[in-house]
Amino acid sequence: xxxxxxxxxxxxxxxxxxxxxxxxxxxxxxxxxxxxxxxxxxxxxxxxxxxxxxxxxxxxxxxxxxxxxxxxxxxxxxxxxxxxxxxxxxxxxxxxxxxxxxxxxxxxxxxxxxxxxxxxxxxxxxxxxxxxxxxxxxxxxxxxxxxxxxxxxxxxxxxxxxxxxxxxxxxxxxxxxxxxxxxxxxxxxxxxxxxxxxxxxxxxxxxxxxxxxxxxxxxxxxxxxxxxxxxxxxxxxxxxxxxxxxxxxxxxxxxxxxxxxxxxxxxxxxxxxxxxxxxxxxxxxxxxxxxxxxxxxxxxxxxxxxxxxxxxxxxxxxxxxxxxxxxxxxxxxxxxxxxxxxxxxxxxx
Amino acid sequence: xxxxxxxxxxxxxxxxxxxxxxxxxxxxxxxxxxxxxxxxxxxxxxxxxxxxxxxxxxxxxxxxxxxxxxxxxxxxxxxxxxxxxxxxxxxxxxxxxxxxxxxxxxxxxxxxxxxxxxxxxxxxxxxxxxxxxxxxxxxxxxxxxxxxxxxxxxxxxxxxxxxxxxxxxxxxxxxxxxxxxxxxxxxxxxxxxxxxxxxxxxxxxxxxxxxxxxxxxxxxxxxxxxxxxxxxxxxxxxxxxxxxxxxxxxxxxxxxxxx
Numbered sequence: 001x002x003x004x005x006x007x008x009x010x011x012x013x014x015x016x017x018x019x020x021x022x023x024x025x026x027x028x029x030x031x032x033x034x035x036x037x038x039x040x041x042x043x044x045x046x047x048x049x050x051x052x053x054x055x056x057x058x059x060x061x062x063x064x065x066x067x068x069x070x071x072x073x074x075x076x077x078x079x080x081x082x083x084x085x086x087x088x089x090x091x092x093x094x095x096x097x098x099x100x101x102x103x104x105x106x107x108x109x110x111x112x113x114x115x116x117x118x119x120x121x122x123x124x125x126x127x128x129x130x131x132x133x134x135x136x137x138x139x140x141x142x143x144x145x146x147x148x149x150x151x152x153x154x155x156x157x158x159x160x161x162x163x164x165x166x167x168x169x170x171x172x173x174x175x176x177x178x179x180x181x182x183x184x185x186x187x188x189x190x191x192x193x194x195x196x197x198x199x200x201x202x203x204x205x206x207x208x209x210x211x212x213x214x215x216x217x218x219x220x221x222x223x224x225x226x227x228x229x230x231x232x233x234x235x236x237x238x239x240x241x242x243x244x245x246x247x248x249x250x251x252x253x254x255x256x257x258x259x260x261x262x263x264x265x266x267x268x269x270x271x272x273x274x275x276x277x278x279x280x281x282x283x284x285x286x287x288x289x290x291x292x293x294x295x296x297x298x299x300x301x302x303x304x305x306x307x308x309x310x311x312x313x314x315x316x317x318x319x320x321x322x323x324x325x326x327x328x329x330x331x332x333x334x335x336x337x338x339x340x341x342x343x344x345x346x347x348x349x
Numbered sequence: 350x351x352x353x354x355x356x357x358x359x360x361x362x363x364x365x366x367x368x369x370x371x372x373x374x375x376x377x378x379x380x381x382x383x384x385x386x387x388x389x390x391x392x393x394x395x396x397x398x399x400x401x402x403x404x405x406x407x408x409x410x411x412x413x414x415x416x417x418x419x420x421x422x423x424x425x426x427x428x429x430x431x432x433x434x435x436x437x438x439x440x441x442x443x444x445x446x447x448x449x450x451x452x453x454x455x456x457x458x459x460x461x462x463x464x465x466x467x468x469x470x471x472x473x474x475x476x477x478x479x480x481x482x483x484x485x486x487x488x489x490x491x492x493x494x495x496x497x498x499x500x501x502x503x504x505x506x507x508x509x510x511x512x513x514x515x516x517x518x519x520x521x522x523x524x525x526x527x528x529x530x531x532x533x534x535x536x537x538x539x540x541x542x543x544x545x546x547x548x549x550x551x552x553x554x555x556x557x558x559x560x561x562x563x564x565x566x567x568x569x570x571x572x573x574x575x576x577x578x579x580x581x582x583x584x585x586x587x588x589x590x591x592x593x594x595x596x597x598x599x600x601x602x603x604x605x606x607x608x
Contacts, residue, residue, distance in 0.1 A: 056428020
């Protein structure tokens with residue numbers, strides 16, 4: 001879904017290195033790029049080489065993409081830092097697996113901090129999108145290329161092996177023609193009829209480097225204003241709201257359906273953009289909801305952003321399962337139910 | 350009016366080099382600028398400077414240039430060249446860049462037969478960071494990280510990166526030259542010209558290794574540095590055509606698809 005949507009978004013360059021769970025994406029791109037006159041697929045000698053090839057393709061003006069899984073993303077951080085510093089567009093898919101270290105290949109959300117805090121060296125951010133369905137993977141892939149070009153920034157699609165192997169009917173976006181793609185007046189294609197250009201991030205003058213950092217910061221502020229996305233589900237009358245993204249949000253939704261059947265007023269707030277974090281949606285919800293349960297497939301990372309967004313206006317609980325464990329909706333329903341009744345009992349007492 | 354016989358090349362900007370007195374980079378920059386002018390490829394060439402002293406090559410060469418992370422030049426060039434196959438793409442790398450942190454990128458770009466040109470400047474140390482041991486540092490050579498000299502049993506031996514690249518089937522032309530004398534500068538220009546021409550003709554991966562003096566870190570005068578290349582370094586890194594398969598390159602029969 002991501003691969004075909006990427007092709008339809010005009011992606012014509014893919015470089016990657018084998019790692020589970022995300023190989024299906026690279027394999028699809030190998031065939032898809034071979035079928036195109038202007039498509040390039042390269043199996044790189046390393047994660048580092050692959051993302052640097054993507055940097056080269058981006059410099060040359062192509063819509064370019066790479067994908068990997070957690071340990072591979074650690075290696076790609078050098079490239080992400082350079083993409084951010086040199087303001088180059090690229091789409092990077094991370095199919096998260098259990099970690100740290102080698103970990104396992106089961107679905108996990110352990111890379112939230114790495115993705116949303118920059119990850120590599122220096123003061124930067126990446127746009128991070130977290131789809132929770134096949135359709136959303138297709139739609140957000142198209143958008144990720146648009147955001148990357150518009151903001152001249154790397155965009156991370158954060159999924160896991162569960163999302164990657166999901167089978168769902170999907171309506172794919174219409175393919176874009178080369179003429180539909182945005183014109184770029186900064187690429188390097190040989191200085192024919194124009195002054196030559198330089199793509200660089202070495203700025204030895206500290207005053208200029210500081211200004212470059214502030215320029216990036218202003219861009220990130222702008223992105224924060226424009227790009228926050230979240231989905232809400234049955235929050236209108238909710239007394240408790242679960243905050244979860246990606247696979248965890250799907251499990252949480254199943255749990256909420258179960259507890260709604262026994263009359264518990266529980267809703268879901270699902271961040272679609274992890275960076276920028278949908279603070280406004282949290283602030284809005286906190287006007288009516290005094291209790292939130294953050295559920296993540298890790299030991300507690302996004303919960304910090306929820307706490308920062310709510311600024312102690314509401315109570316924030318956390319439930320996490322790290323290491324590649326995906327709880328069932330029943331397990332989450334039990335957590336929700338016990339929290340919900342404890343609160344009601346406290347209120348009555 | 351007399352016809353000028355020596356002037357600044359069209360693609361060399363009118364800027365004073367920041368390189369130390371006696372450094373080889375400025376000579377090599379000039380050669381590249383001359384070749385770009387002579388081959389008339391100034392408006393289709395994209396250069397990729399490395400991390401190291403030569404990162405500022407874009408301050409001197411009047412062409413499109415993109416800075417690569419340390420060692421990643423050949424990967425960056427791969428991306429650019431695959432997207433724009435009719436442009437001329439070259440990377441410019443030092444010995445630490447190409448033979449240590451970027452070994453994998455170099456060998457594999459060569460092995461894929463990427464139709465790019467690599468300029469490899471070998472000064473047997475890490476120049477910009479203050480003269481630490483490089484993979485090309487000679488046995489016995491004193492550097493800031495080999496006080497008392499490089500010892501093979503402890504530090505490894507000088508690595509023959511160019512010979513390694515020559516083993517890769519996709520490379521077509523590898524030559525080692527030097528810029529320590531006029532004779533060798535002329536030879537270097539010939540080798541570089543051929544390496545760029547190969548790319549124009551779509552022949553595949555070309556690399557020219559250039560022995561280059563680093564008087565500051567060698568703690569020698571510029572003249573003594575040139576003598577060191579002649580008497581010491583050339584014994585370990587002999588000047589020669591290491592590989593030339595341009596006459597038999599498979600791609601040649603298909604014509605020049607890249608220009």
